[in-house]
Amino acid sequence: xxxVQRAVESAGISTVGxxxxxxxxxxxxxxxxxFLRYPFGHPMGxxxxxxxxxxxxxxxxxxxxxxxxxxxxxxxxAWKRHRFA
Amino acid sequence: xxxxxxxxxxxLFRRLPWLAELWAARRSFVEGRGIPWAPLRRPLAQSRVALxxxxxxxVAADTPFDMRDRDGDPSFRVIPSxxxxxxxxxxxxxxxxxxxxxxxxxxxxxxxxREAHAAGRVGGLxxxxxxxxxxxxxxxxxxxxxxxxxxxxxxLVEDGVDAAVMTPA
Numbered sequence: 001x002x003x004v005q006r007a008v009e010s011a012g013i014s015t016v017g018x019x020x021x022x023x024x025x026x027x028x029x030x031x032x033x034x035f036l037r038y039p040f041g042h043p044m045g046x047x048x049x050x051x052x053x054x055x056x057x058x059x060x061x062x063x064x065x066x067x068x069x070x071x072x073x074x075x076x077x078a079w080k081r082h083r084f085a
Numbered sequence: 086x087x088x089x090x091x092x093x094x095x096x097l098f099r100r101l102p103w104l105a106e107l108w109a110a111r112r113s114f115v116e117g118r119g120i121p122w123a124p125l126r127r128p129l130a131q132s133r134v135a136l137x138x139x140x141x142x143x144v145a146a147d148t149p150f151d152m153r154d155r156d157g158d159p160s161f162r163v164i165p166s167x168x169x170x171x172x173x174x175x176x177x178x179x180x181x182x183x184x185x186x187x188x189x190x191x192x193x194x195x196x197x198x199r200e201a202h203a204a205g206r207v208g209g210l211x212x213x214x215x216x217x218x219x220x221x222x223x224x225x226x227x228x229x230x231x232x233x234x235x236x237x238x239x240x241l242v243e244d245g246v247d248a249a250v251m252t253p254a
Contacts, residue, residue, distance in 0.1 A: 001139040001219060001253045002117070003226075004234045008137065008249050009121040011238035015137075017251035029117030030251075040098060040180045043140075043252045044197070047188035057197045060250050061129055061206065069120045 135211025
């Protein structure tokens with residue numbers, strides 16, 4: 001996914017992506033990433049967990065607004081343990 | 086047979102998360118040289134934001150991604166932004182998408198982005214969502230890099246998009 005992200009950013013569009021694998025992201029080097037220690041298949045969290053999904057989207061939007069080149073932001077939400085409002 | 090062994094691998098990766106790190110450490114990736122950078126042109130409340138995913142999502146009536154080719158499928162599908170979530174499906178044997186099958190927002194936050202738009206957090210939605218199937222290997226990596234990823238980038242520019250939110254599988 002980082003490769004697609006790099007191509008889109010190169011066309012002049014600001015991009016942010018979720019990563020579930022920091023090792024890969026550190027090597028592919030997308031412009032902005034939000035890293036979650038979540039299982040594959042759950043980049044936005046759990047099914048029907050609106051507050052969780054909204055919080056992650058807000059983290060992505062804020063990263064677009066504030067992060068510098070190569071930033072990997074880590075909200076640190078523990079899988080199935082973090083309480084979202 | 087290949088699809089069966091994929092299913093076994095998917096379950097192993099689900100149950101043993103550390104396998105993913107081991108897999109990543111042993112695999113080679115297209116490493117990035119430098120970091121492309123396009124700062125936000127205007128505040129998000131005035132920006133048009135698009136979704137791009139590599140989770141294998143597509144309109145159910147559309148051609149599925151190729152699950153027969155061991156090297157994956159570097160093509161992409163176009164999803165009109167107003168498509169209701171129920172009209173979408175996932176073709177991707179390389180991860181467990183049972184949660185996303187029940188709620189597509191687990192891999193593609195389409196309803197959450199609509200809410201952010203309704204709340205004025207973002208100015209607008211891209212007219213189209215672009216979707217890849219994240220398993221791309223062998224010769225298809227070149228196709229992705231040289232053909233399909235740049236095609237999507239150009240289409241997003243034509244769509245008048247200021248920013249893209251990208252979600253993996």
